[in-house]
Amino acid sequence: MAxxxxxxxxxxxxxxxxxxxxxxxxxxxxxxxxxxxxxxxxISDPLPAAFRGGAAFISTDGTTYLIAGTANGLARYGGGSWxxxxxGMSVPDRWRFAQFGDFVVAVNGVDTKQVNLVSGTASDLxxxxxxxxxxxxxxxxxxxxxxxxxxxxxxxxxxxxxxWTPGENQSGFQPMLTGGEIQGIxxxxxxxxxxxxxxxxx
Numbered sequence: 755m756a757x758x759x760x761x762x763x764x765x766x767x768x769x770x771x772x773x774x775x776x777x778x779x780x781x782x783x784x785x786x787x788x789x790x791x792x793x794x795x796x797i798s799d800p801l802p803a804a805f806r807g808g809a810a811f812i813s814t815d816g817t818t819y820l821i822a823g824t825a826n827g828l829a830r831y832g833g834g835s836w837x838x839x840x841x842g843m844s845v846p847d848r849w850r851f852a853q854f855g856d857f858v859v860a861v862n863g864v865d866t867k868q869v870n871l872v873s874g875t876a877s878d879l880x881x882x883x884x885x886x887x888x889x890x891x892x893x894x895x896x897x898x899x900x901x902x903x904x905x906x907x908x909x910x911x912x913x914x915x916x917x918w919t920p921g922e923n924q925s926g927f928q929p930m931l932t933g934g935e936i937q938g939i940x941x942x943x944x945x946x947x948x949x950x951x952x953x954x955x956x
Contacts (some may be wrong), residue, residue: 763856885900
């Protein structure tokens with residue numbers, strides 16, 4: 755029986771193989787290699803003011819929304835252009851958003867607004883505290899750094915994002931006396947409050 759020898763290359767695991775691409779810039783992977791990245795193409799007019807945060811939402815009727823917070827208000831994208839929802843504001847911090855049913859609650863540390871996804875309109879969220887973070891925990895809207903207090907968490911009434919009187923319809927507040935100032939919140943069935951020195955499950 756004849757045998758056949760197969761040569762093996764030198765065993766050099768600490769060296770890269772020759773003729774192998776190790777860095778690709780401004781390209782996208784394709785089935786047979788790479789393709790160049792094309793130039794940027796604008797899809798709309800620019801926002802009316804500096805961008806301070808944004809998010810995408812879907813209403814219960816399936817309509818999609820792209821909402822942007824700017825240095826002077828809120829804007830909604832649709833049909834290739836931006837429509838102002840609020841103007842004339844002075845927003846030093848970034849906007850943060852949370853969807854509650856067909857409404858979006860928006861906070862920026864100074865103002866608390868609501869956007870109605872069905873009507874496409876926006877208004878003040880009366881009685882709601884200001885805050886730097888917002889999330890939905892179960893059936894409640896939760897605002898962190900409530901009323902400018904860096905240690906305070908407030909939550910809305912049960913299944914009602916417009917109810918903020920403590921003690922009514924299960925709404926309330928909790929000062930976080932240990933753990934440092936609140937940095938943010940992650941919503942869900944359970945909320946997670948991010949503080950400077952700890953995480954707390956709500």
